[in-house]
Amino acid sequence: MSTKDKATVGEDQHGIESEDTETVGKPLLAAEKSRMTCRNVFVYYGEKMAIDNISLDIGKNEVLSMIGPSGCGKSTFLRCLNRMNDTIDICRVDGDIKLDNQDIYDQKLDVVPLRARVGMVFQKPNPFPKSIYDNIAYGPRIHGMVDSKTDTDEVVETSLKRAGLWEEVKDRLDAPGTGLSGGQQQRLCIARAIAVNPEVILMDEPCSALDPIATAKIEELIDELREEFTIAIVTHSMQQAARVSQRTAYFHMGKLIEVGKTNKIFTMPSHQLTEDYITGRFG
Amino acid sequence: MSSYWFGWRKAKVISGGDFQKLHSRLPYYGYMSALWSGLPALMILLLWLSFETTIVSSLVMSDLPPAYEGYSEQQKGLLLNDIKNLSEGRQTSGKKPELKILSDRYTQLKAIANMANIAVVLAIAIIGGVFASQKIKVETRARNNVEKIVKGLLIASSTIAIFTTIGIVLSVLFEAVRFFEKIPVVDFLFGLEWSPQTAIREDQVGSSGAFGIVPVLTGTLLISFIAMMVAVPIGLMSAIYLSEYAPKTFRSIAKPLLEVLAGVPTVVYGFFAALVVAPMIRDAGVTLGLDVSAESALAAGLVMGIMIIPFVSSLSDDVINAVPQAMRDGAYALGATRSETVRQVILPAALPGIVGGVLLAVSRAIGETMIVVMAAGLSANLTANPLEAVTTVTVQIVTLLVGDQEFDSAKTLAAFALGLTLFVVTLALNVLALYIVRKYREQYE
Structure with a gap:
């Protein structure tokens, strides 16, 4: 039996077919509270549908975590939010995604400033092969946000401080960013992302390559960053989702199954699939 | 069995x-x-x-x-x-x-x-x-x-490969030492005149030969320089286009075609240079009021540049493709444009490999003979003017050894000394290339 067959059987057991694609919980927020709004989003890789009719809002100053089994479409969905899927030739996105009421898939919209407003941190730390200083200064420089050396110094220092990395690297800003430890590299990438002052930060399993101590530091950091930014985080760790996020969305087979306040999702999930997943019955 | x-x-x-x-x-x-x-x-x-x-x-x-x-x-x-x-x-x-x-x-x-x-x-x-x-x-x-x-x-x-190399080096070295017994090393390395003749009889006219390598080496460097001026920008830019911008179908056709350039025999390049490019350059020179000799360093250098484009482009293309996708994602996610990503992230990451490819191309250009024989001439002028005829080390080796020769005159032995010089220069370049590649290799990962 192929994996697909298995999944279909699973769906039948939990009655997802009969329940339509309707999401359980509250995916949408009041207009004044939401920063990014997604309506009826479909994503296809060639012929294959990866995201099936998802509507979801991401609120101001909140951390939204997305959980679900591998291949459920959560990373794909995250990459739609700053059009990173554009770099994949066969990927096609349908639907309506707005950032502050502006359609980000608008033909007239330039993708470059959009990505400056919606930053992203990847699963594997990917510092550029440059010095720590240049890694941070890169974004502000290409967007013309800094003119003088003192400006740049300031941005580098504040970004590193906000990412909690300043104390560890202040004496070796000229050292290559690739020479740092994994956790430091990931915080460097976060610092790099916040240096351009985005409104939303997307994180795609930012701690999956890190040890528990580095993970704890990053989670602490995410909590602090919530004051200024809107954060959407994809994670495989349900404890992490419970620790850092205010709202949690559960994805399954390209569908959004349930969204709700994090403590409600983890204590009283409404949907059978969500309950099965968080109690570890599958996934 | x-x-x-x-x-x-x-x-x-x-x-x-x-x-x-x-x-x-x-x-x-x-x-x-x-x-x-x-x-x-x-x-x-x-x-x-x-x-x-x-x-x-x-x-x-x-x-x-x-x-x-x-x-x-x-x-x-x-x-x-x-x-x-x-x-x-x-x-x-x-x-x-x-x-x-x-x-x-x-x-x-x-x-x-x-x-x-x-x-x-x-x-x-x-x-x-x-x-x-x-x-x-x-x-x-x-x-x-x-x-x-x-x-x-x-x-x-x-x-076997190692011993063959050692054997070649030693044989060249011994012959070169015999040459240096006749002509002092200093005269050879710093002499400004190259006219390799030796007297058969004592009273012969023009019996005094001059074995200064400087004009010959200058010719080699001049032509290689012109070739690199052609090959590096064109090769690098086509590599960037092919790996970053071109659609997959175009790339799958264009890359093999570009590599065909490397397969064209150098003799063919040689007569292309001598019969097509050199007259074109001379005509253009006449229109501009410049005095261009029939066999110019420029013609040979241009054609040689075309020849080594595939070395640069193919190697650079491979190296650029080897830069992890995560680097590109990182730059794009910060809102970098494609050209910013290429210039500031991908090229620095790929630089060691590109330098390696370029130096390989330089070695190839320095060792190239056929094009230069046919298009650049034989007269050893000490000049930096690309419009004049120059000659190169490899060409001189050919002319010194062609025909009936005694193998103990300074003239023929000079070929071995030239060969040794060439060997040292290319070896130094290869060592340099290796050093550069090793120094910068561990930058990503």
């Missing part, structure tokens, strides 16, 4: 059908006995072949009739040649009846030697095979033995 099966069978028999008892798997016993019978026989065969002619010849020569007693070594050599020719049915310099007898004897000895050869080799093969199958026991470590032998063979193959 058959000994493989004997070894295999033997192992099967002694294992008594329980293969788990054997130390190694069945085929290894087969390989072991095959190697035991094959390798020593092959070695004997090679030794035999390399000594056969010498032994047979000396046997024949020891039977020389007394009439030839007083012959010198050289005359004996000629005589031997005659005998060989006669036995192979070719014409000889003089028909002598006693030579016929000798040549018959030569043919006869040769035939015996062949038979003996086959017999000995077969015998050794069989002995080896039998020996190996004697050795096969349940606990024989056949796999370890076979792997040791295979390792030895691999080492031998790699040392």
Whole structure:
């Protein structure tokens, strides 16, 4: 039996077919509270549908975590939010995604400033092969946000401080960013992302390559960053989702199954699939 | 081959059908006995072949009739040649009846030697095979033995390449040393004039040769420089286009086409340079009121540049493709445009590989001969003007060694000194390339 067959059987057991694609919980927020709004989003890789009719809002100053089994479409969905899927030739996105009421898939919209407003941190730390200083200064420089050396110094220092990395690297800003430890590299990438002052930060399993101590530091950091930014985080760790996020969305087979306040999702999930997943019955 | 099966069978028999008892798997016993019978026989065969002619010849020569007693070594050599020719049915310099007898004897000895050869080799093969199958026991470590032998063979193959290189270097070095006995090193390295002539008679006009390498080396560097000016920008930019911008279908067609450039014989480039490019440059020069010589460094350099484009582009393309996708994602996610990503993230990450490719192309340009012979001329001018005719190290080596030459005059020995210089220059470039690549290699990961 192929994996697909298995999944279909699973769906039948939990009655997802009969329940339509309707999401359980509250995916949408009041207009004044939401920063990014997604309506009826479909994503296809060639012929294959990866995201099936998802509507979801991401609120101001909140951390939204997305959980679900591998291949459920959560990373794909995250990459739609700053059009990173554009770099994949066969990927096609349908639907309506707005950032502050502006359609980000608008033909007239330039993708470059959009990505400056919606930053992203990847699963594997990917510092550029440059010095720590240049890694941070890169974004502000290409967007013309800094003119003088003192400006740049300031941005580098504040970004590193906000990412909690300043104390560890202040004496070796000229050292290559690739020479740092994994956790430091990931915080460097976060610092790099916040240096351009985005409104939303997307994180795609930012701690999956890190040890528990580095993970704890990053989670602490995410909590602090919530004051200024809107954060959407994809994670495989349900404890992490419970620790850092205010709202949690559960994805399954390209569908959004349930969204709700994090403590409600983890204590009283409404949907059978969500309950099965968080109690570890599958996934 | 058959000994493989004997070894295999033997192992099967002694294992008594329980293969788990054997130390190694069945085929290894087969390989072991095959190697035991094959390798020593092959070695004997090679030794035999390399000594056969010498032994047979000396046997024949020891039977020389007394009439030839007083012959010198050289005359004996000629005589031997005659005998060989006669036995192979070719014409000889003089028909002598006693030579016929000798040549018959030569043919006869040769035939015996062949038979003996086959017999000995077969015998050794069989002995080896039998020996190996004697050795096969349940606990024989056949796999370890076979792997040791295979390792030895691999080492031998790699040392052949190394020893050949060392041999070439040494032979060039010794000849160059002989040259430097005649011409001082300082004159050679810093002399500003190149006119390689040596007097055949003491009173000859123009007998004084000048062996200053500077103009020749300048010519080489000038042409290589022009070639790199063409190849590096074009090659690099096409590599960037192919790897970052081009659609997949275009890339799959364009890349092989570009690599065809590398497959065009250099002679073809040579006459393209001499017959098409050089006249074009001269005409253009005339229109601009410039004095362009018929054979210009510019023509040779341009065409050579075209020739080495594939080296630069193909290697750079591979290196750029090897830059992890995560780097691109990182830059795009910060809102970098495509060209910003390429210039500021991908090129720095790919730089060591690109430099390696470029230096490889430089070595190729410096060593290139045919294009320069045909398009750049032979006169050794010390000039930096690309419109004049210049000559290169490789071209001078060719001209010095072409034709009937004595191999102990300064003129011919100069070719070896030039070769050595060239070797040192390219070696230095390769070492530099390796150093650069190693220094920057660990930047990403």
